Amino acid sequence: MQVTSVFQSQAEADRLAVQSLLLSDMETPFLRSFFQNQKNLCVLDIGCHSGEKSVARFGDPTVSHVLGLELEPEVARLAEARFGDQRFHFCDCDVEREDFEPWLRGQMQALGIRSFDLINLSFVLLFLCEPETLLKRLLPFLSPEGKILITETDDSTAFLEPDGERLRDFLARLREDPYAGTRSVGKRLPEMLRRCGYRAELLCSALRAEAWETERKKQLIAMFFSYFPEDAALLCAHFPEEERYREWLSWTRTEYPLLLEQILSPASTLSMGMAVYVCSRQKV
Helix, strand or coil, rough: CCCCCCCCCCHHHHHHHHCCCCCCCHHHHHHHHHCCCCCCCEEEECCCCHHHHHHHCCCCCCCEEEEEEEECHHHHHHHHHCCCCCCEEEEECCCCCCCHHHHHHHHHHCCCCCCCCEEEEEEHHHCCHHHHHHHHHHHHHEEEEEEEEEEEEHHCCEEEEEEECHHHHHHHHHHHHHHHHHHCCCHHHHHHHHHCCCEEEEEEEEEEEECCCCCHHHHHHHCCCHHHHHHEEEEEEECCCCHHHHHHHHHHHHHHHHHHHHHHHHCCCCEEEEEEEEEEEECC
């Protein structure tokens, strides 16, 4: 797995809370329809963080088991301590480990899970060295009528109007930020999914805030922008000889505040690319 930016702080918790709120707009209608007239559903939530979103999204009475996987052991232990019970189970796992399939089968056997009716992948693939490998590995664990819900970044659909130069500068830096993941995964998802044996339905291509939507703009800033100054400072501390990172830190002190001011202007419209797909097995 690639290096990721993990800040176990109140700021990171706040970002995840805002992210969950924004994603619920398109996830909730799908989940409501998916849960309808079902029973004893099993869910695999990859990238579950500290468990709050797993419980909020998958606590429906139709769900009998939720297995949450989190890369960071301390975060997984926190999720298990807070929410672990007969229905919810949380553990740490690097999904790129060589023995992922037999490891997952062992977890499923211990919990009495035969297959998963829903697999959730939220901002996971962009941090993997080989995202297609995970998609192929997960297919055998999906029930015949099961679904995979995938949410990923797609900067190709991002824009700021009327003047998007500072946003383009910001996104150019993010593409080189080792803590920000591979920003093009969302755009590549349809072809990746086809090659891996899935049919995909697009639920969302971007999160947009109109000129007058000041509160929504603040939410988008928290989700997509607020971590970059932390990344720049951390990279400068770890790699002080890198001129690029020193320039990024300087940019966060000069141009970054102007970018936020521009976004919040009542004259500006903001769109941040985010691809959300519902996937199922290809019909033979």
